[in-house]
Amino acid sequence: MEVTPDRRALLKTIGLGAAGVASVSLLTSCTGGVAAQSSSAQPSPSLLPAPPGQIEPLLDHAKVTSALDQLDGLVNDSMEKTGLPGMAVAVVYQDEVVYSKGFGVREVGKPDKIGPDTVFKLASVSKPLASTVVAGVVGRKLIQWTDPVIKYDTGFALKDDYVTKNASFADLLSHRSGLKTASGDLLEDLGFDRTYILGHINQEPLDTFRASYNYSNFGYTAGGEAAAKAMKMSWEDLADAVLFKPLGMSASSYRNADYEKASDKAIIHVPVGNKQWAAKYHRDADSEAPAGGASSTIRDLAQWLRLQLGGGTYESRPVIDPAALQETHVPQSISGPASAPAARSRFYGLGWNVSYDDQARVQLGHSGAFNLGTATSVAMLPGEQLAIVALTNGRPQGIPEAITAGFLDAVQHGKPTVDWLSFTADVFHKLDESEKPKVDYTKAPANPAPAKSNENYTGTYDNPYYGPLVVLDSDGKLAMKMGPADNPTTFPLTHFDGDTFSFESIGENANGLAGALFAASKDGTSPSVTLDFYDRTGLGTFTRAS
Template identity: 65%
Template sequence: MPQGPDKASRHSPGRRSVLKALGTGALGLAALPALSSCSDQAAAGAAGGSPSLLPAPEQQVPPLLDDHKVGQALAALDRLIQDAMTRTGVPGIAAAVVHQDKVVYLKGFGVREVGKPDAVGPDTVFQLASVSKPLASTVLAAVAGQGKIAWTDPVVRHHPAFSLHDPSVTSQATFVDLLSHRSGLHTGAGDLLEDLGFDQDYILGHLNQEPLDTFRSSYHYSNFGYTWAGVAGATAMGMSWEDLASKALFTPLGMTSTSYRHRDYEAAPDKARPHVRADDKSWVARYTRDADAEAPAGGASSSVRDLAEWIRLQLGSGSYAGKQVVDADALAQTHVPQNVTGAPATPGGRTHFYAMGWNVSYDDKARLQLSHAGAFNLGAATSVSLLPGEQLGIVVLTNGRPEGIPDAISSGFFDIAQNGKATVDWLGFFGGLYGKLDASEKPEVDYSQAPATATPARANSAYVGTYANSYYGPLTVAEDAGALVARLGPAASPTTLRLTHYTADTFSFASIGENANGLAGAIFAADASGRASSVRLDFYDRTGLGTFVRSTGSNA
């Protein structure tokens, strides 16, 4: 039965937000407790409330995986990838493995776009989604290593425009706080503004309207909190984020195919298009995903050839080809646990942490594990996973929406390296998890089902008008061919939502963008005259900011 339209319905964070909050890093069984905590948004108390940094985690010495064991896993990697492609039909996959400072695996499989013959290769450029984050913290480590910022500096010191809802948090929030998702910003804060097409300046300038959870005692995965840290670090260097990343990291490592600019991805002659499932479950390249607004958090694009060089730098403590590109101590701090993301699910389980752009865990051999996944619901899934003590790392990029494919390939690779064979059907395991996430993200109200008793709407003229909202900007409701439409977003390119009557003063519309999850509700409230005085868009009301109030004197 549908929920009554007069009942407030706050949508839970979208599937993409849940995936990001998981931080699925795919490093074998040790990752399972964190994954099982997804229903709680992986929220837990922070690892201490102090802004001071913890000691860098110990690495396993000596290595437990010799060349023979790693060789076994490398020999099986083609089969793991081909099996994933056969079972899922995902159009393209690229992977690279680094061991002992050597790129020992570098391959592409499948096609860049369904229906076209161009093959994926080691130089094919993919959108990285949230694998952009550990890449970004490496860039900021280069800035910290030069003494231009300190990790514990308040961000507002380097960017005076930085502002959050609580002035005390604004004055205290450090790079560590923003990069480890402990500022109090809720998961997905600002993401819906991005979906509507607002640019970075608008979103960062309105983020101070987002309510905050407890500062330094909560974990909420925030793209735009992370983005603020990147922008402030670039400001400290007197340049744009995109130029800083190129100068500090991409150019020294020869990462010529890597960029934080969407236009560079689009201009790449060898690029993988994002794909989603069509109604018949086949894959189709339907969407374009421009993540420039959240560039440090999700806007990078790269090839596995380039990312292998970055993994070399990570495993080499900032050293690359005999040169110290990033200060070793500054880089090591990005690996230090700062926040709890997953409490142990069982007495024998392990706690999982978030550092600065990295998920951190420890396996049953006491080995440090670093990982991060990326997910665009509009068509990309990526993963990078490192065992620093083994000097071993793998990156897997795909051009299909997140279904656990890169997670399964990475987990299978490490499983075979450790045990000589795969001990779990990783694709089945991760596929099941992602399938449950798909099912769990449905709206609270099923607007596709007509209510048992529907009440007629008022005349269209009762709803037509302009409604104000300080966060999303104005919403204009107009009549179009006898029906109602709502327009909101940037004035130069507004989004049009077609309203379909549900019952009484409630209409439905199709949600749009990366966080779309089906039909949502536009719930009007009328005054004594019978004219709508406000409208709440439940899809945009996740943190209480989705009510639009009729502007004074607005009749059309």
Template identity: 50%
Template sequence: MRAIPGRRAGRARAFAAPFLAVLLTGASGAGAGAAAALPGAGPPAPEPQLTGAQVDKAVAALDDDVRALMKRTGVPGVSVGVVYKDKVVYLKGFGVRRVGDSAKVDPDTVFQIASLSKPVASTVVAGVLGQGGEKDLGWDTPVAGQLPDFALKDPWVSAHVTPADLFSHRSGLPDHAGDLLEDLGYDRAYVLSHLRYEPLSAFRASYAYTNFGLTAAAEAVARARGVSWEKLSEDTLYKPAGMDSTSSRFADFDKATDKASTHVKNADGTWSARYVRDADAQAPAGGVSSSARDMTRWLRLQLADGRLDGRQIVDSAALARTHLPEIVSQPPAGPADRAGFYGLGWNVGYDERGRLRLSHSGAFALGAATAVTLLPQERLGIVVLTNGSPVGVPETLAQDFFETAQSGKPGRDWLPLIAGVLDKQLNEGRSPTDYAHPPADARPARADSAYTGSYENPYYGRLTVTATSSALTLELGPKPLRFPLTHYSGDVFSFETAGENAVGRTGVTFKDNTVRVEYLDAHGLGTFTRAG
């Protein structure tokens, strides 16, 4: 997620990016050491502070903690893996893959990992760059030329933006640029070719979390190799690392027999598997599926400088670059507060002893929540995968684990605080107008013919309004999606939004041969003009 405050409910897939990462890193002494020092990178990393006995105690507490969090939240299924000193010291599944079915979650159950895809993607790029191909696109090489249809609004930025800029969210693109296009059904190529319409903030001096900015960088690296991103990921990381259940294709997740369905929470507190989330359009940023077993292999590789089972899978120096801060993602609120940083696909934080903590969370509002935290100097890491929309379970479990290792027990009950932050984000971005309840003095609408017809928008494409005997219907997207309109007052209507970025009811205002869709207009791009 972006720094609080966020903007739309669908921003959920970025959860615990800078705000929670800073909160949890600075909350206790559970952090753990810096990555291996690079030449000239400053003082040596702090010595490890945790003992094996301390880690054993934290591992022993996991069963009860997982079950307690599941009972408190109702999350249907959880899978957890812990790596310490290159060994998997904990690997277990809990609960069910799908509510109403008896199949249990196990260490090999495949979950959609959402934004944990980002540090996985940066590992892939590090693996490519470490191979030293002369045609490879480097972290600091402009992507211009690799993606013919990709450009940003400023020509100078278009010519200079690099994979490092896009992986660290410092390109100037606005928060979650392109996500609404994906919700409407547009594919990766369309979204990347239309980012040129998005307004830009200061290049390399501002942070805004963007799934499709990162996707553009990954796609450029893959095209420099002459392969798809999905195949590049397989050949560079998944196959060499023995991550046999991991894929960047939704179809592979969909056909898996041992997979966790996504679930959302109902108003009565129960959970339902109501949605299917195909994230292929942004696969490098949010489309990976994996199991806890596979993710522990990735943790081992991360904590062993790119080595796994005696083989150098990813070059150590190339991997170390991904662990360094590239941009301030969360400025300190006061003199006693710590800043949060974002690296190349990682949240990067430091505790009061200067110890590094790498982390990332992922979430789909439509039903997944995940988290990973690494303490490189301690060679300790945890991954938590769940099949429920974000309510704080992965982040709380990881925080409890590290605090128990450091201090013998958690410092506080983290779940209410974390859940409150996530709930606030899920509900931000909703319209201040209650369209479900028109005013008592609502003005009547004009005849349907005043509104029907086709409208064009260079970013969102065509919008069509049609009339039936019962209602006006708005159509959007390439398929298209159909939204029944409800009259509010005068020339103002509303419809119920849908998809990952849904924000409840949003306004639709007709005026002078134009129609403005409120929730599409966050960046000033939501006005359509009547065609012809």
């Protein structure tokens, strides 16, 4: 079935900053591959009639069972076509975990299998978990969604004083504070901790307050931190107390150390060739824990999905206030305005992407991804009491999104109506292409201008955002050192052209070689250097101090 350019543009919202963002529900509700279901479809007789204003359920056990029977095939096919090392999938329907299974291996080259209790890094699926935690604090009447976060975290600050004084929990958790996408992410890549990053995002330029949508990991993290301060707890302890312990989610944590010490964990992988993967990196997301630092299993996440579908009730026990939780499911920001009169807009709630399908049913979803080796996806049809979560141990290529979208498609239409794996892979490929550096430093000029002597460039350069940069001469070769004082990163410099050198970018946002552009000198020493990779929001110029 044809996919229009408008729909392709829509699906570009799937892709990824440091922790990533997406709604798999977009894949099923807003593409041409899903036909409208007949309005004559009958709800399950076991379900009570919907209240006024609520859509009648259209699914029944037979349809769900038929789709479940196809899930093994969807997963095995995606793994065979991509070589993905491992995946785990769980489905919840009408408060029952009706599917929970692992596939493949925890690490390439080793025999240990993935199972329901294998711990995965969740990346941005951490966000709807986090909004559940904050809803728990709201339900305790200690905060309100509309409260300014500075009321509880007096150190919170953004570039504009008005925004600093008025930005609420809802503003930060729905990405409408004006803080731009990727603000703080490069500090994280350098190894700075949460305190440093949140203390420096006030230098980041802002978009329009409450009238713009910019996916921000550290804006989200600031909201989570403020909720924890309201409870006089750390974020990690708060999540344990409010969510993980009440639901018996014993394998879940917002601490990287807990993931590392787990005996049954999925190691992260990146592709290294055709259907070939390698475990090359480690990813510590403690600095952005509320936004991307959670780890969990499908067994645990299935309990969380039961809580979500149960409106805050778990095994007949109230755990999260239903009104506070429902607020997380309501559109708060327009994440993608309709591009045509007949097109649908896309929304972001509080930690959830929110959309509506052809039958006007609410669909909630979120994806997570670390470019260093993790991709995850969760999707819910709350009115149908149906949810699915897919976790993988490979770099984002649209694989978990294809599984969740394919399952929801099969539930509604008997079988998938789109080759979802090819479709999502194409979207992610285009996202990767769009993130390539503007200057290709792998292609040196045919006749480059010579560099000056090393003494022209060496010295210490100051930057209020990134901290000091030291350019040094090591056995006749230049290098630069930057990052936390107790653990800086050294970047070898390679001459490119004139006063420009190249270096290898690092971290979650790395995209190959970047440039160090030294300003021309008048007295034999360069007065400043601009690092183009770190200058995305105009903060990448370092001024000579010595």
